Amino acid sequence: MQGQRKPDSLSFDIAESAETRIRRLISEHPVIIFSRSSCCMCHAMKKLLASIGVHPTVIELDDHEMAALPPPPSEGDDSLSPRNSSAPAVFIGGTCIGGLEYLVALHLSGHLVPKLVQVGALAGFSQAVQEFCSQLDVSSHKRKVIESYAKAVNDLAMEISRKLAESLGLKGDLFENWPIQFRINKYHFTPESVGTLGVQLHTDSGFLTILQDDENVGGLEVMNNKSGEFIHVDPLPGTITVNFGDIGTAWSNGRFCNVKHRVKCQGATVRISVASFVLGPKEGPVEAPKELVDDQNPRLYVPFTWEDYRRLRLETKSHAGESLANMLISSQSE
Ligand SMILES: O=C(O)CCC(=O)C(=O)O
Numbered sequence: 053m054q055g056q057r058k059p060d061s062l063s064f065d066i067a068e069s070a071e072t073r074i075r076r077l078i079s080e081h082p083v084i085i086f087s088r089s090s091c092c093m094c095h096a097m098k099k100l101l102a103s104i105g106v107h108p109t110v111i112e113l114d115d116h117e118m119a120a121l122p123p124p125p126s127e128g129d130d131s132l133s134p135r136n137s138s139a140p141a142v143f144i145g146g147t148c149i150g151g152l153e154y155l156v157a158l159h160l161s162g163h164l165v166p167k168l169v170q171v172g173a174l175a176g177f178s179q180a181v182q183e184f185c186s187q188l189d190v191s192s193h194k195r196k197v198i199e200s201y202a203k204a205v206n207d208l209a210m211e212i213s214r215k216l217a218e219s220l221g222l223k224g225d226l227f228e229n230w231p232i233q234f235r236i237n238k239y240h241f242t243p244e245s246v247g248t249l250g251v252q253l254h255t256d257s258g259f260l261t262i263l264q265d266d267e268n269v270g271g272l273e274v275m276n277n278k279s280g281e282f283i284h285v286d287p288l289p290g291t292i293t294v295n296f297g298d299i300g301t302a303w304s305n306g307r308f309c310n311v312k313h314r315v316k317c318q319g320a321t322v323r324i325s326v327a328s329f330v331l332g333p334k335e336g337p338v339e340a341p342k343e344l345v346d347d348q349n350p351r352l353y354v355p356f357t358w359e360d361y362r363r364l365r366l367e368t369k370s371h372a373g374e375s376l377a378n379m380l381i382s383s384q385s386e
């Protein structure tokens with residue numbers, strides 16, 4: 053076996069020197085930590101990276117191999133002590149960052165996350181959140197607040213969606229990569245606005261919405277589909293509102309009801325709400341799972357993508373779910 057097989061990612065070829073092996077591993081993994089076994093500093097580094105959504109490769113080395121690690125760039129922060137050769141070291145995008153102190157310092161300076169984005173180590177929603185923050189040029193404190201809010205809402209949305217699917221007898225991570233879009237609504241209501249609509253009657257176009265409504269100022273009204281009457285959703289601090297959108301109705305083969313709602317001004321004041329929309333599948337069409345289709349429940353909608361559906365809503369200016377009728381199988385066979 054010696055020297056014949058090309059070593060795969062984490063394997064160790066006896067013919068490779070410690071230096072060659074380390075160089076190879078550094079080049080193959082965007083984020084990698086070298087550490088002696090059971091090191092609490094390595095654990096702390098892993099925890100810090102995991103809190104940002106990055107799960108580094110960790111390689112355990114013996115003392116001799118640790119000494120062969122390349123040093124961090126010399127222009128590092130002079131206030132930090134030089135790296136101890138037996139302490140763990142993290143490499144990002146092929147560059148040695150150094151030990152725990154250096155990693156924390158990089159994070160506190162706000163440079164860690166952009167570096168992780170740059171080397172492609174942040175996946176899915178984490179990357180989207182980082183790019184969103186970079187466009188707004190927000191401070192590192194605000195970036196952390198947005199990051200933790202996005203992560204909490206993302207986790208909650210996935211948990212609620214999973215439970216809803218379970219309630220229909222479906223298992224698995226069915227909504228794993230479905231994008232989530234955030235919207236912050238700020239209403240500047242004046243005395244003249246009282247009684248007028250801040251948001252016209254609509255359904256949300258996606259699968260599910262998590263709405264964190266203003267804790268003090270009411271105005272959200274939900275329509276009862278049967279009677280056409282409006283129900284006031286009064287502010288209740290510490291709670292969120294969850295409703296289905298059009299994709300929810302199509303995906304569930306008509307079992308989940310998209311909710312018509314609006315916002316009416318109740319007083320001259322500023323009102324703020326944060327809506328997080330679980331849209332639809334990232335790739336491929338929205339389609340009711342086969343378990344939701346049988347003789348009693350024939351398939352209602354043709355497969356369609358969220359983007360196409362959204363375009364149709366915009367083009368036809370139909371905001372309250374009317375476009376779903378165009379997607380009915382019965383309407384297409386006429
Ligand atoms: O501001 C609200 O309470 C509701 C906002 C809303 O319905 C939306 O953003 O889709």
Ligand SMILES: [Fe+2]
Nearest residue numbers: 254255256313
């Ligand atoms: Fe809405």
